[in-house]
Amino acid sequence: MAALLVTAGLSGASPATATVPGKGTAGYCPEATGVTVVVDFQDLGGDTLIRCAPGPQADGVAAMQNAGLDLAGVGKYGLALICKIEGKPADQSCSGMPPESASWSFWTATDGGKWASSQVGVQGWKPPAGSFEGWSFAHNKSFQDYPPPRVAPVRKANAPVPAAASADSGSSGFPWSLVIGLVVIVVLVVAGVVVGLRRRRAAR
Template identity: 90%
Template sequence: MRLFSALAVGALLVTAGLSGASPASATVPGKGTAGYCPDANGVTVVVDFQDLGGDTLIRCAPGPQANGVTAMQNAGLDLAGVGKYGLALICKIEGKPADQSCSGMPPENATWGFWTATDGGKWASSQVGVQGWQPPAGSFEGWSFAHDKAFQDYPPPRVAPVRKANAVPAADVATAESSSFPWGLVIGLVVLVVLVVAGVTVGLRRRRA
């Protein structure tokens, strides 16, 4: 009975470790790469959902980019534009905000702010539209959701525009941590329980004998 209980606990722990390994983002498969661009040959796109919830996305759009929209698309982001303006005005990124209609202009107090920066510089609110901005190689493009704020108070992304070749976004860190489940510890505990039970059983048999 004790051995069965130990094995059951071990199975539950293993199941918990596997269930935590699912990816956190819904980016377009086969487009872009997760994390910062490793060098100046590409544009790093940062999406900070702010109070919409969810991890900040950091994606690389490899190679030259024609404008801000293509950078987002080549980074693998799922986009929705505004009515007749299409992707000239961004309504949703990765399906957020989920409850917002894209048939008309988003309200000023619940919209995406568009930011640009050079590597190692500071975020600046873009002075041109996303389709009119041609991102320089190695630069950063940022999107940050502004809720219940005036235009002058729109928050920039909370990730500094500094290229980090070995850094990964929080979503991928969570996935990596969940995949590093301590299998050796669980197996060691199960083996220990088996040895203890076997030792007790042998001892009881010798007494009876």
């Protein structure tokens, strides 16, 4: 039971979009003050999820929650043992201990370091500022063979704001292009009329 508690306390992975609104931000933490949470679904399917829990975090569970992840704990142990992240695995009951061959593994790392299987439960881990917390689903593997997340714990710049958003911010919404086009047309018409009148006068 003690071994199972440690194993279950070290686990995790989730889909490409967090489901808890108003919590965390997508991508790596932009500064070395928050905790970047990486969730690798492995063969559950879905893209690896990378979220930032900004600022100091009390423990590993707090980091996951503040990153915007939906969590389900195991029976009477609650979130001390993680059963599901973002509803996965969907077919797993959380009333009892998850099987060793189908459970989340819990990993930690410093920025630019290497993933290491955590030696403490998720509630016992106190994340250093700028660190990484990783969750990777292990299927049909023994505890010794649990795979780490396939994303390296290296903080990277996040994707820039879409061009559409920046264009909107610089636009007042007034159709200047239409106005300018109409002015050009009017100028051309007036110029044509003036040229025509001069030609008529010259022909007299």
